[in-house]
Amino acid sequence: MRKVLFLTLIFPLALLGACANHEAKNPSQKNNGEQAAHGDHNAMEAMNHGDIREATSSATILPSFMKNKPQKMQDIYLAVAQNRELLEKIPCYCGCGESVGHMNNYDCYIHENHKDGSVVWDDHGTKCGVCLDIAEKAIQAKQQGMSVKQIRAMIDQQYKTGYAKPTPTPEV
Numbered sequence: 001m002r003k004v005l006f007l008t009l010i011f012p013l014a015l016l017g018a019c020a021n022h023e024a025k026n027p028s029q030k031n032n033g034e035q036a037a038h039g040d041h042n043a044m045e046a047m048n049h050g051d052i053r054e055a056t057s058s059a060t061i062l063p064s065f066m067k068n069k070p071q072k073m074q075d076i077y078l079a080v081a082q083n084r085e086l087l088e089k090i091p092c093y094c095g096c097g098e099s100v101g102h103m104n105n106y107d108c109y110i111h112e113n114h115k116d117g118s119v120v121w122d123d124h125g126t127k128c129g130v131c132l133d134i135a136e137k138a139i140q141a142k143q144q145g146m147s148v149k150q151i152r153a154m155i156d157q158q159y160k161t162g163y164a165k166p167t168p169t170p171e172v
Helices: 071-081 123-127 129-143 148-159
Strands: 044-046 052-056 110-113 119-122
Touching: 052 123, 071 123, 071 129, 119 123, 123 129, 129 148
Parallel strands: none
Antiparallel strands: 044 052, 052 119, 110 119
16 A cells, blocks of 8 residues: 555656546447457457457456556555456546546556456556546555445546546446
């Protein structure tokens, strides 16, 4: 938890740049090429919008694109994987809803969860300080005992001005 608390002190302000600069993605292409990554731990895929997706056998095994990332970022990715129920209810305000079809903050990190426990990771969160900040704040708030509804209200309040349109995350 301590590592997560200091995440924002480590990342340069440049990381806070807009993630919305990614090319728009056609929602019908969401599964394009994904079958090659499913089940193959080392399979990587560069999507049309520039994000990389990679499958691993479980949510406790980070993808290879995280290998040279700061430990704090790796910790956030692992924490996101353990907080799916929360982050699927929290919107992202970086513009990824419109630019790459994300529905919530969880989508910035994990593209798909399979019944066998394997996951398809997304590197979008590695390039976006807004995504990282939202996940960090939401997870910390949960650890402090806040309800999902309170966390959603807090995030919406903090990001309603000066950020991109939120993902189309249904209200809690």
